[in-house]
Amino acid sequence: MAFLLTSISCVTLLICACYYWIMRRYSYWKNKGIASPKPSIPFGNIRNTVLGAKQIGVDFSDIYNNNKTEDYVGVYMVLKPTLVINNLDLIKTALTKDFVHFSDHGLPFDEEAEPISGHLFNVGGAKWKNLRAKLTPTFTSSRMRSMFDVVHDCAAEVAKHLDQCTEDDLDVKEILATFGNDVIASCAFGVELNTFKNPDDKFRKMGRRIFKQSPLEEIVNVFDFFLPNVITKFKPMILGREVEEFFYSIVEQTVNFREKNGIVRNDFMQLLIQLKNTGSISEEGVDKSEAPPDDGTRLTMMQLAAQVFVFFIAGFETSSTTASFALYELALNPDVQKTLTDEIDDILAKHDGKITYDSLGEMTYLTKVIEETLRKYPPLPVLFRICTKDYILPDTNIKIEKDTPVMIPVYGIQRDPDIYPNPNKFDPERFTPENKAARHHFAYLPFGEGPRICIGSRFGMMQTKLGLATFLSKYEVSVCDKTLIPMEYDKRSFVLTSNGGLWLKLKRRSK
Numbered sequence: 001m002a003f004l005l006t007s008i009s010c011v012t013l014l015i016c017a018c019y020y021w022i023m024r025r026y027s028y029w030k031n032k033g034i035a036s037p038k039p040s041i042p043f044g045n046i047r048n049t050v051l052g053a054k055q056i057g058v059d060f061s062d063i064y065n066n067n068k069t070e071d072y073v074g075v076y077m078v079l080k081p082t083l084v085i086n087n088l089d090l091i092k093t094a095l096t097k098d099f100v101h102f103s104d105h106g107l108p109f110d111e112e113a114e115p116i117s118g119h120l121f122n123v124g125g126a127k128w129k130n131l132r133a134k135l136t137p138t139f140t141s142s143r144m145r146s147m148f149d150v151v152h153d154c155a156a157e158v159a160k161h162l163d164q165c166t167e168d169d170l171d172v173k174e175i176l177a178t179f180g181n182d183v184i185a186s187c188a189f190g191v192e193l194n195t196f197k198n199p200d201d202k203f204r205k206m207g208r209r210i211f212k213q214s215p216l217e218e219i220v221n222v223f224d225f226f227l228p229n230v231i232t233k234f235k236p237m238i239l240g241r242e243v244e245e246f247f248y249s250i251v252e253q254t255v256n257f258r259e260k261n262g263i264v265r266n267d268f269m270q271l272l273i274q275l276k277n278t279g280s281i282s283e284e285g286v287d288k289s290e291a292p293p294d295d296g297t298r299l300t301m302m303q304l305a306a307q308v309f310v311f312f313i314a315g316f317e318t319s320s321t322t323a324s325f326a327l328y329e330l331a332l333n334p335d336v337q338k339t340l341t342d343e344i345d346d347i348l349a350k351h352d353g354k355i356t357y358d359s360l361g362e363m364t365y366l367t368k369v370i371e372e373t374l375r376k377y378p379p380l381p382v383l384f385r386i387c388t389k390d391y392i393l394p395d396t397n398i399k400i401e402k403d404t405p406v407m408i409p410v411y412g413i414q415r416d417p418d419i420y421p422n423p424n425k426f427d428p429e430r431f432t433p434e435n436k437a438a439r440h441h442f443a444y445l446p447f448g449e450g451p452r453i454c455i456g457s458r459f460g461m462m463q464t465k466l467g468l469a470t471f472l473s474k475y476e477v478s479v480c481d482k483t484l485i486p487m488e489y490d491k492r493s494f495v496l497t498s499n500g501g502l503w504l505k506l507k508r509r510s511k
């Protein structure tokens with residue numbers, strides 16, 4: 001009996017101590033004088049995200065909407081104090097002028113344990129700066145123009161596939177994901193896949209594994225977020241290295257094959273091979289076959305593979321969900337679809353019916369449709385940074401401590417009726433030059449902003465435009481019984497995507 005009483009007292013004491021510790025933790029923002037919505041034990045302010053009740057972008061959008069009068073609020077991601085910035089001027093300052101204080105994404109990774117994780121999105125500080133400077137010439141407009149044909153060939157396979165389809169109702173998300181997979185496999189990995197013919201291709205399967213996490217991966221990633229220095233090291237041991245080894249071996253084989261056989265192609269892989277052999281990318285047309293001595297700036301094969309890998313993870317799903325959300329909105333808004341297909345028909349008629357880099361450039365309404373899609377459905381619905389150096393909030397003496405995560409509620413801002421009247425209406429005219437100029441520049445952040453803005457935005461736009469123009473030059477879309485109305489998001493996915501497929505009715509256009 002005495003033992004039982006002692007045990008109960010100990011457990012009660014432990015619970016009280018934990019409760020006291022958590023409550024002290026939850027007064028972090030109050031003590032700093034920063035407004036903070038009430039957290040609840042144990043998930044703080046992101047209960048809905050952790051329990052899968054809301055997509056993370058929607059959860060942070062609620063925080064934004066409930067605290068709009070505040071320039072910033074302090075929340076708790078479970079126990080971690082996190083700053084949410086609502087004010088557009090302050091967002092601008094953090095992402096640009098005071099970038100040195102918020103230069104990193106702050107995702108947990110361990111390059112030694114998992115070398116392929118040492119890529120541009122993850123690395124920080126001086127390492128990021130050097131790598132970013134090296135990779136930037138890969139994405140100039142002239143490089144995009146030279147890669148156009150490779151993307152065009154993949155779009156031609158989509159067209160062939162659609163021509164052979166016998167059903168009327170199709171999952172456009174799957175079709176565009178297959179297109180996106182082939183584009184990035186071709187441009188980044190240098191391999192031609194044609195996944196429409198081989199839907200069970202290992203590359204596609206591995207791609208699916210990255211974006212569809214198993215329950216074990218979800219659990220490990222949650223722990224990794226809260227105990228980064230402990231879990232990150234052991235992650236590869238717990239989850240295996242199959243994905244890393246698969247992608248590394250493709251890169252190694254392709255590089256060796258090209259170098260052995262003197263093959264040169266207009267793609268990212270070729271530019272990365274230059275970075276491996278010479279440490280920089282030559283100006284276009286300049287032969288750099290004479291490699292200078294290694295001054296330590298060349299990429300190793302593993303660093304090259306890591307960059308190819310990030311082009312895949314950062315470029316594939318973002319571009320393909322954008323194109324599928326655009327088709328979804330066009331099916332719901334036939335008048336917008338008609339204006340767009342009229343534009344595509346007119347411009348193609350002037351270019352011999354061919355979709356070229358130049359004809360695509362003339363499709364300005366198509367650009368507006370994609371911009372409006374990215375407003376309603378930003379693939380990264382929150383931007384995140386970590387405070388890399390103590391920071392005093394402007395016009396205050398409040399210090400944001402190093403290592404504090406910072407979130408920018410992009411989805412909330414881009415659906416704010418005070419910024420975008422009637423925000424759920426799909427209206428590409430919001431993106432006329434005049435309307436754009438009338439808005440705060442930082443009220444539109446689908447690609448992020450500042451020095452860490454998406455490096456692949458031009459490529460993403462080109463791929464999305466080409467996919468949509470190819471699709472809509474031949475087909476019209478409308479809603480069918482399986483179309484999700486209203487839209488439902490996959491609540492477990494960080495990238496904003498529909499819950500399940502995106503089904504639409506397809507009909508060959510009569511011209």
Ligand code: HEM
Pocket residue numbers: 120121122132310311312314315316318319322374378379380383384445446447448449451452453454455456457459460461464
């Ligand atoms: C519609 C398509 C795309 C969207 C909406 C998108 C969006 C974004 C966003 C929001 C970020 C974070 C920016 C920030 O933190 O401020 C980002 C970073 C990045 N994106 Fe994209 N992206 C797209 C396509 C691509 C493509 C096609 C590639 C590569 C081929 C790519 C490669 C990257 C990389 C490497 C980063 C990290 C940049 C850095 O940290 O310096 N993205 N993207």
